[in-house]
Amino acid sequence: MSETVNTFEAQQHGRPTGPLVRGYEVIIGFETHAQLSTASKIFSRASTAFGAEPNTQACAVDLALPGTLPVMNKGAVERAIKLGLALGSHVAPRSVFARKNYFYPDLPKGYQISQFEIPVVQGGSVSFFLGEEKKTVRLVRAHLEEDAGKSLHEDFIGQSGIDLNRAGTPLLEIVTEPDMRSTAEAVAYAKELHKIVTWIGICDGNMQEGSFRCDANVSVRKPGEKLGTRREIKNLNSFKFMQQAIDYEIRWQIEEIEDGRKVEQATVLFNPDTGETRAMRAKEDSADYRYFPDPDLPPLVIAADWIERVRGEMPELPRAMAERYVRDHGLSEYDAAQLTQSLALAQYFDDAVKAGATPKLASNWITGEMARRLNAQEIGIEAAPVSALQLGQLVKRIADGTLPNNAARQVFEALWTGEGSDVDAIIEAKDLKPMADTGALDAILDEVIAKNQKNVNEYRAGKEKALNGLVGQVMKASGGKANPAQVTELLKTKLG
Ligand code: ADP
Ligand code: MG
Secondary structure (H helix, E strand, C coil): CHHHHHHHHHHHCCCCCCCCECCEEEEEEEEEEEECCCCECCCCCCECCCCCCCCCCCCCCCCCCCCCCCCCCHHHHHHHHHHHHHCCCEECCEECEEEEECCCCCCCCCEEEEECCCCCEECCEEEEEECCEEEEEEEEEEEEEECCCEEEEEHHHCEEEEECCCCCCEEEEEEECCCECCHHHHHHHHHHHHHHHHHCCCCCCCCCCCCEEEEEEEEEECCCCCCCCCEEEEEECCHHHHHHHHHHHHHHHHHHHHCCCCCCCEEEEEECCCCEEEEEEECCCHHHHCCEECCCCCCEECCHHHHHHHHHHCCCCHHHHHHHHHHHHCCCHHHHHHHCCCHHHHHHHHHHHHCCCCHHHHHHHHHHHHHHHHHHHCCCHHHCCCCHHHHHHHHHHHHCCCCCHHHHHHHHHHHHHCCCCCHHHHHHHCCCCCCCCHHHHHHHHHHHHHHCHHHHHHHHCCCCCHHHHHHHHHHHHCCCCCCHHHHHHHHHHHHC
């Protein structure tokens, strides 16, 4: 494995240093297991549906009964191709399945079928924003393999059982270079990858059910030193735990080093109840697994026309969609990235624009007011009480000067609470139309000018700012119904 480390070492050359923690640089690499959304297992016809009675979805192949043979599920391969295309990877025309040998009760064959020397997906990268900074994490590979079963610890009878329903569920293990430099960057990477696999429909992304599980490899070093020894935190199945676990692990490793001890390579588990990581076993090296090509499976051959057919069926990817928003709608790269957080959100924005909204304004409302309310209520855009069509109408009324900002907020509030459903009807009912009657507005202007001679004199003496005070007074007197731009113009004319 020292060879691998040297390769990583060379690849780290010239990469920027991250934020230091107590003088240490943090290095993180991820291995993510994404369960593939096929109806049946990777090498058998048993169902992959979650939540069935134990062992009701494990057929003879999954149970490793003598004489059974694995048969490759085409749907799993197709999903691997999709991932490769989405991440800009090389989809290998020929890859090989290998046996990874180890003993564990949830693995009746005594080996896991995986890919070792030649994986199906090679290279590629994942890009995302960390705050306003663009990051790119390089991928080493993604390989196809089968999931293992599950041990059920039945505390009430003091025994453990084995459920093999999960055995043989198709997985893609997606491995990054050790490119991440902070917990925040690692979590942002995981969220982006989660977004991509669900976007292209190869994984349902349900983290609670274990459909998307991350192993975080963490090490620390003083800047300029060679890579430190890593510990691997296994099976992180929520973004919150991921953040807590990595933060804890970084602090723990620094303490060890500061106390004069060496970090030993290990596999650790995070305990959400204590917020701590604890060593589970000393880390195995690949030699321990005695990998060799599986004689029961021929090499996986993927013809170029298969890849092309899959390419033709791919949805527009978030990256391409964001680029389109920048190009066609003049949005910033950051706003475009926000709007492409999920397919549903992007769809919502597209629909609002179709309904006549100015793209930039629609984007501001969706990533601002709307996002704030969705977060507060912990709901997704799918459950937003304001439809894209309604937001489109609202934004149209802002753009055409009908609604000043605070009036627009009142309309949005009415839509959100369900007080009204039609934008124009709400404007009518709440009497929010801007003061179009220049007679009434004129009277207010004259009154404000008469009462604020100090500001008037200052403005006339060349102090531009004094005008703001006057505009504010007029807005107040109009009950917020005057259009500030119009008021400014009228005042300038009157005081000219
Ligand atoms: P294995 O397959 O034995 O777990 P690999 O060498 O393939 O080991 O690396 C697994 C993961 O660990 C990769 O995501 C890689 O980026 C990451 N990694 C390797 N070295 C380090 C290190 N020193 N610090 C943090 N992560 C590392
Ligand atoms: Mg590993």
